Amino acid sequence: MKNYPRMITPSTEPYDPIQLAEATQQIVCRPEDYARKYTSVYIAGVYGGIATAYAVGCPLRCTFCWVDDSREYPERRGRFYTPEALVDALWDAVREGYIRKARISGAEPTLCKAHLLAVLPLIEDSLFETFMLETNGILFGADPDYAKRVAQYEKVHIRLSLKAATPEGFQKRTGARGESMELPFQAIENLLRAKASFHVAAMTDPRLMPQTERELLITRLADLDMMLAENLEEEQCDPYKATIRRLDAAGVDVKTFFSNAGLDV
Ligand code: SF4
Incomplete structure (x- = not known):
């Protein structure tokens, strides 16, 4: 991808998240052994308490994102795990205790379809x-087969996070x-x-x-399914260092933005 987007600024050209997903997958997926x-x-x-694997790479560039700079520089950060190595690492994290929950979080877990479909x-x-x-939800939206194949696993629960409900809001807050x-809808x-x-x-x-x-x-959620609207999990923007840096780069006055929280940024 020409001009791989890093930090979003007011002059950043809007990008296509599917193209960004493809470009990022070239960096974070290793097809020969299904590693990511x-x-x-x-x-x-x-x-x-939950065993968590932090994935590298995302097809969005949310201004409020808390993920470290592996989001902007996936080529510099992280290491490859095969599906077996990842599940072993998750299990090693909880082996001695009572926790029996695991997740993939971090940037975007659905990049590297073959990897995820081998992990599940x-x-x-x-x-x-x-x-x-x-x-x-970017890739589950673009690929119904992917959503269907992940849905068949009984232990899997998906948390899909929306960033906007208008095209203007989406472009402003993600740069896409x-x-x-x-x-995502x-x-x-x-x-x-x-x-x-x-x-x-x-x-x-x-x-x-x-x-x-x-x-x-x-x-819009209620029109799709009333239960989804009633159970909506509403997120707040917290002053993580990465978030402050990204909001600042996007032209937000971060001192004012976080002043209501009484935080010294
Ligand atoms: S908030 Fe989530 S979707 Fe947005 S850039 Fe960060 S990791 Fe990607």
């Missing part, structure tokens, strides 16, 4: 009881072309059709998303 890049694997405190049967056959897959906003339709276990989250922090857009998002 991760920065680390350890127990995270969320969900009451291993998880299904493991002693892990549940597996959380956190996604922005506004019309790509439809892909298409992903929801694909997951509903596949009867996947999933719920929807959304970055509805009022400092980022106007109330009218939030209402539009909830209405």
Whole structure:
């Protein structure tokens, strides 16, 4: 991809997230042994403790993203794990304790389809009881077959995070072309059709998303499935160092942005 997008600034040209996914996959997927890049694997405190693998690479460039700079520089960060090595690493993290939950988080876990589709049967056959897959929905929206194949695993629960409900909001907050906003909504339709276990989250922090857009998002979700709207997980933007850097680069006055939280940035 010409001009691989790094940090989004007010002058960054909007990009096509599918093209960015393809370009990123050239860097973070190793097709010959189904390996993919991760920065680390350890127990995270969320969900009451969960073994977490942090994936390298994303087809979006959200201004509020907390992921480290492996998002912008996937070629410099992380190391390759085969599916077997990844599941072993997740299990090693919890072996001595009582935790039986695992997830892939970090940037975008659905990059490297062949890798993920090789990891999931291993998880299904493991002693892990549940597996959380956190996604922005770009690839599940573009590829109904992918959504269907992931949905067949009983231990998998998907958390799909929406970034916007208008093309303008999507372009402003992700740097991607506004019309790509439809892909995550298409992903929801694909997951509903596949009867996947999933719920929807959304970055509805009022400092980022106007109330009218939030209402539009909830209405659109309710039109697809009332339960999804009722169980919507609303996200807040926290002042991680990476987030502050990205908001600043995007032209946001971060001191004002975080002043309501009483934080000294
Ligand atoms: S917030 Fe998620 S979808 Fe957005 S750039 Fe970061 S990792 Fe990608």
